[in-house]
Structure formats: structure tokens, C-alpha cells
Amino acid sequence: GAVVSQHPSRVICKSGTSVKIECRSLDFQATTMFWYRQFPKQSLMLMATSNEGSKATYEQGVEKDKFLINHASLTLSTLTVTSAHPEDSSFYICSARTALNTEAFFGQGTRLTVV
Amino acid sequence: GENVEQHPSTLSVQEGDSAVIKCTYSDSASNYFPWYKQELGKRPQLIIDIRSNVGEKKDQRIAVTLNKTAKHFSLHITETQPEDSAVYFCAASTSTGTYKYIFGTGTRLKVLA
Numbered sequence: 092g093a094v095v096s097q098h099p100s101r102v103i104c105k106s107g108t109s110v111k112i113e114c115r116s117l118d119f120q121a122t123t124m125f126w127y128r129q130f131p132k133q134s135l136m137l138m139a140t141s142n143e144g145s146k147a148t149y150e151q152g153v154e155k156d157k158f159l160i161n162h163a164s165l166t167l168s169t170l171t172v173t174s175a176h177p178e179d180s181s182f183y184i185c186s187a188r189t190a191l192n193t194e195a196f197f198g199q200g201t202r203l204t205v206v
Numbered sequence: 207g208e209n210v211e212q213h214p215s216t217l218s219v220q221e222g223d224s225a226v227i228k229c230t231y232s233d234s235a236s237n238y239f240p241w242y243k244q245e246l247g248k249r250p251q252l253i254i255d256i257r258s259n260v261g262e263k264k265d266q267r268i269a270v271t272l273n274k275t276a277k278h279f280s281l282h283i284t285e286t287q288p289e290d291s292a293v294y295f296c297a298a299s300t301s302t303g304t305y306k307y308i309f310g311t312g313t314r315l316k317v318l319a
């Protein structure tokens with residue numbers, strides 16, 4: 092089956108620093124990748140949609156200058172949380188899909204803690 | 207944009223009983239409805255999905271029904287087992303554009319042994 096790998100699985104960073112999270116599709120070409128944020132005991136909130144080679148489309152209320160998304164290849168998308176603050180602490184999950192398939196496959200998630 | 211509501215937020219059932227979780231959506235263009243199971247700190251796992259050209263789909267103990275007119279769909283789990291305990295999310299998506307998923311608020315299912 093399709094595998095999406097996310098790295099790192101856990102990261103702790105100091106307030107004011109930036110953190111990069113990678114999302115890779117291991118055995119398929121992902122034309123579209125999605126980034127979600129999930130706070131404890133809450134749902135997955137879509138942050139942005141990225142298509143390979145083009146700018147990401149951000150959901151309303153998500154700061155594009157704070158959450159930088161790059162989808163430079165068909166197998167890799169990155170999310171960089173810039174100038175992280177404690178309120179950015181959350182579980183970030185990516186998902187990926189091909190051009191032919193509606194089903195999206197999820198990465199294992201990254202738990203970000205900003206101290 | 208699409209809005210998905212999910213009920214109940216928590217559900218406790220005795221082992222062997224059935225569990226039903228309901229979702230409603232707002233965008234009539236949505237035509238793909240997956241259900242995910244998520245255990246604590248882990249990725250969501252697809253358990254069943256349904257497309258808008260079908261009214262019902264079943265996979266062993268799990269079934270999903272869809273009422274396009276009323277814009278609601280439901281997850282049915284029969285003969286529940288303790289390992290079914292998890293958080294379940296419904297989602298809605300369209301097969302045009304970006305295919306983005308909008309998730310429901312989640313249901314915490316607890317199966318009591």
C-alpha cells in the first residue's frame with residue numbers, strides 16, 4: 092500500500108526558533124499534499140494544500156508567512172514553522188494523494204513542543 | 207466552504223453491542239466520504255469510505271450509509287470489541303479541484319468489556 096513518512100516524529104524547540112517538518116511519499120508520486128494541525132482531543136484542521144511545483148493554498152486564518160510550505164518534488168513536501176511560540180505546540184500531520192486517486196494517505200505525524 | 211458536523215462526541219457501548227456515529231455536511235458538491243480511526247498519538251487510519259453514487263457499503267463489522275439528499279452519512283460498527291475503542295473521524299471531499307478533506311469533530315468511542 093501507499094506509504095507516507097513524516098520526519099521528525101517529535102521535536103522540541105525553543106521559542107523564537109524555526110522548525111522544519113518533512114513529509115515524503117515513499118512508493119508513489121504525490122501530486123497533492125495536505126498539512127493538518129491537531130490540538131489535543133480535537134479534530135484535524137486543514138492548514139494548507141500544496142501541489143508540486145506551485146505555491147501552497149492556505150486555509151482561512153492560517154498565516155502563510157509563519158507556516159512555510161514547500162512542495163519541490165512529487166515525493167517531498169516540507170512545513171517550516173517560523174518563529175515558533177508555545178501556542179504553536181501541536182500535532183502536525185501531512186497527507187498525500189496521487190492524481191488518480193481520491194484517497195489520501197497520512198504520515199505518522201509530528202508532535203511539536205515549543206518551550 | 208465545506209462544514210462537517212459529527213455526533214456524538216463521546217460514545218460508550220458494551221462489548222458486543224453496536225455503535226453508530228453520524229455526520230452531516232454542507233457542500234452538495236462533496237462526493238467522497240471516508241471514515242478514519244485514530245489511536246492516541248498516531249496517524250488516522252482509513253477504515254471505510256463511500257462515494258456518492260452508492261448508498262451503503264459494508265466491510266465485515268463496519269458499514270457506512272449515505273443519504274445525499276439529506277447530506278448525512280453514518281458509520282455503523284456491529285459486535286463491538288474493546289480494540290474498537292479509539293477516536294473516529296468522518297470527512298468529506300470533492301473529486302474536483304484539490305480533493306481536500308474536511309474532517310468532522312471526532313467521536314471518542316469506548317467499548318466496555
